[in-house]
Amino acid sequence: MKMLDSTTQKLLDRMLSMSAAEGESASVDEIRLVRKYFWNVLSLSESVDDWPHGPFFNPENVVGKKLDDSHVAAIVDFLSKLRSENSYVRRICADALKWSLYANEGAQLAIEHVSIYEPLLSLFERGFDMRIHHGELIVGGLAVPLATWRDKYSTPAA
Secondary structure (H helix, E strand, O other): OOOOOHHHHHHHHHHHOOOOOOOOOOOHHHHHHHHHHHHHHHHHHOOOOOOOOOOOOOHHHHHOOOOOHHHHHHHHHHHHHOOOOOHHHHHHHHHHHHHHHHHHOOOHHHHHOOOOOHHHHHHHHOOOOOEEEOOEEEEOOEEEEOOOHHHHOOOOOO
């Protein structure tokens, strides 16, 4: 398996130190993090022709290339150690790791938007997880509609 660069290793260590969801009721601060993530994705989407994705995307599809087998093995190993059982948290963490690996390999979009997942990782570090129910992203009991994410969150979070 290839060695991870120091930035990716720090990201991996940070995600592995996250505890399972403990956050009870989200506040305006947590919703700002979601909004910041949506803003980051909107910024990325402007660099991609015909953005076919919602606010959650597969880094492989955006970058346009597959990771090598050793990186895929590292991601599988990472997921086996991640404390959260929440499938959305696990997917976001795996995608954040993939994005970091793509940046390390020189993928321009990943380099330009290297911190795209930072708001959601901060949310998870605060003990919150997320789920999707009836077209809404649920964070700590608060719902964020996904159908209008582009229009509603097209300005940066304050």
